[in-house]
Amino acid sequence: MNKYFLLLFMVFSFAMPCWAETPFTEQTVRLQDTAAAEMEAINKIVKPETNGFPVTGTIAGCGTLRMRQWPWGKVMTKYPGGTSLNILGVSGEFFYVEVNGQKGYMHRNYINLPNAPATFAAPYYPGDTREGGYLPLNDGIAAAKSAASSSSSTNATSTPTSTSATVNGNAPAAKVPGAPTGQAITTKSPEFKKWFDNAVSTWAGKWAFPDVTNKYGKKVSVEEFMKAIIFIESSGVHRNASGKLTTSYCGAQGFMQLMPATAKGLGVDGTDPAQNLMGGAKFFKEVFSSRYVGQKSGIDKLVMAGCAYNMGPYSKKLAGSFEDMVRNRSGAVGYGLKVKMCLGLALTDLERSYVKEKMSGSKSVDAYADQLYSYSHGLGA
């Protein structure tokens, strides 16, 4: 009896893997076919730009990156940092990629290209996409393209370097009041000088502005300071060529990146370019007289006023000096250093090492500082 049982068991043991594997393999093939057909159908709507592709790339860093079915679409899977990709095209802020035969969309800010490292610029997450949610197909495509055509970064030099592929913008928005030609409102707009002069003449006289001379022996003016802030905050772009308002990852708006609640408190409409400049200039009256900035003097006061504008003037982090901030690497160190470089103020050795490590990239510190000084002074020219 035992012999028969053993024989029966052996027959089943050999046969089982075949039974289990055969239908599973067929199912996998069917699923892959379905997924490929679904992706093909989706791509007919997304229409990724393929000129200049394919190129190879890798997922940057040590975390994981989501692969979505379409830009801001359903999450299919995640791949770890270091994974090699075949980049097949681009749609707005997403690359259309292939990994081990699986195709999908991945956010381009976290992908290294052969000649352009990932920017790591934090995207604006529409809806609940940050938590893994998704947008409907057409909304996702529109959001990804809109974000790509908008310069929402607070740093002009951080604009991602793209491949040779052209990134399509959104459909033109409605005509924006105040826009000189097309839709853009920038420091090059003809009305900018009027708005700027009006804001400065109304409020800068009320700033407790310190007397500071820069490394070129030039006294820093209120106009230069205001331009430095506009450059650092928005690169001088209030609305881009599609008419989209420059909006940061935290919701700050326009030339001077006023938070909506701050604009409300100041009694201005932050989406209006003239009022945005007026609100920013008005805010500095409060900043220069605030508890921590108000008691400082000279360069420290000037730089900490910039940090206070960025952090909020009543932050406890402003109690110490800018030197403390740099030493502790806390607060708005990067922002304060940009203020110094835009105004042509000399950097200390400690500050230079911070700029080299975190800000200037492949450029020398002096070349980076000269570039910021030049850009900032060129606003509105």
Place this chain on the structure above:
Amino acid sequence: MLTSFILTRMAWVPEEKNHMKKNFLALFAALLLPFTASAEALNEKIEIATGPAGRLMLHKQQAEGMVAREDRLTIEKDGKASLVFSSEGRAIERVLHANLDGTGGDELLIVMELGGSAGMLELAMMQFKDGKYEQIWEETGFSAGKVSLADQDGDKNPDIVIEYFTDDTPPKEARGIYSFKSGKVSLLKTLPPGKAG
């Protein structure tokens, strides 16, 4: 109301006495000016929680044309109000209350917005001890932060989870987890910049 009543009555003053009308309106405007100049953009009172110590109330106050907020947390009991926390220019946006260390009563986690272009948050924590609230922690510099309470170390007590953006160029996402034990708040870990795109 008073203004519209006076303006309605003034409309009946005859044309030949226009100078009287102008003088009266100027005097009325001058009397009204001190009240309008001190007008507040915000003046709200919200109940946060009720406990044995009384009703925890949040007063939001902001002068017109200013970013500074003079918000206050008070405890009201038996018709008396005692100050728990003053925001000193910062805007109290949320007050989370939970028993974070598993002993005594609820702690208060005060989330404040700073109004700057980076959308930074500052946090303060209050512990109820010997019949009153004492501030035991303050932390700052969380750009575009999201604050929540959830157990992260498996001790069944909620920890403070803060998702924010770093000061790097460009900013990176990060998550700080803070734990409250034995009367002290300490940083459990800071997760490296996540890539959730």
